Amino acid sequence: MKRGLKRLVLVLACGFVLAQFSRPARTNPVADNSRAIEAHLRVPPEVKAIFARACDDCHSNRTRWPWYSEVAPVSWWLTDHVRDGRRHLNFSDWARLTPGEADQMLGEICRLSKINAMPMASYTLMHRDAVLSPQDVGTLCAWAHDEQQHLAAGRGSR
Numbered sequence: 001m002k003r004g005l006k007r008l009v010l011v012l013a014c015g016f017v018l019a020q021f022s023r024p025a026r027t028n029p030v031a032d033n034s035r036a037i038e039a040h041l042r043v044p045p046e047v048k049a050i051f052a053r054a055c056d057d058c059h060s061n062r063t064r065w066p067w068y069s070e071v072a073p074v075s076w077w078l079t080d081h082v083r084d085g086r087r088h089l090n091f092s093d094w095a096r097l098t099p100g101e102a103d104q105m106l107g108e109i110c111r112l113s114k115i116n117a118m119p120m121a122s123y124t125l126m127h128r129d130a131v132l133s134p135q136d137v138g139t140l141c142a143w144a145h146d147e148q149q150h151l152a153a154g155r156g157s158r
Helices: 002-019 046-052 074-086 092-095 097-112 121-126 134-156
Strands: none
Touching: 046 134, 097 134
């Protein structure tokens, strides 16, 4: 029994070491500021601060990669989450959205923060400062609503 357990531990340890050689690319693509959300919407400092604290790591090209993002299999999971987050919403590439998509995304920012779906619990577990307070949610929702109205007014004047 002890011999089998030792072999299992040895195999698992070797597997862990070998996994370290398979590292996904942790990227922060160069951002063109003319494509960023700030170039297309009015983003006040309090909203920017919430984004920086709770959203940017997964939803911008400004990801802060922690030390544990170097260790497999966590590195695989984190890079997949960042890639997926950027695919859904990337504040660094807001220009890719049509006006209708931008309107919808603003609504989603409010809706997902209200139901505590964003930031994800797996993120806030390690980043306690990213937990949104009721005041943060109110700030995001009021801003998103104002920007939706601003976008609608811009579409109506064309």
